[in-house]
Amino acid sequence: MRRTRHLPIPEQARALNVVLRGHYAYYGIAGNYAALHKVYRAVERYWRKMLCSRSWAGRHLTWERFHQLKARTPLVRPKLHRPYRARQALAVL
Secondary structure, three states, X not given: OOOOOOOOHHHHHHHXXXXXXXXXXXXXXXXXXXXXXXXXXXXXXXXXXXXXXXXOHHHHOOHHHHHHHHHHOOOOOOOOOEOHHHHHHHOOO
C-alpha cells in the first residue's frame, strides 16, 4: 500500500480489491466469515490512514467523508467461496 499511496483513489481501490478478492478466495470457507469481516475492517481503517497521510490537507479526512469516498469507489465485501453445502460434500467419514 505504501507504493500506491500517491496513486489516484480509484486505482488505490482497484489494487486493494485485488488483494481482498485473493484473500477471500483463499480463506473464504464456511465458518470463517467473522475473520473475513475483520480483515475487511482492518483494510478499511488502513486505507483511511494512508489517505490521511498523503498531505497535510488530508489530515482532516473524517469517517463521514471517507464513507462518501468509499461509496464512489467501494471495497469488495467479504464473500464465502466454500459455503456449508460445499463443505459437507467434501467431508469424508
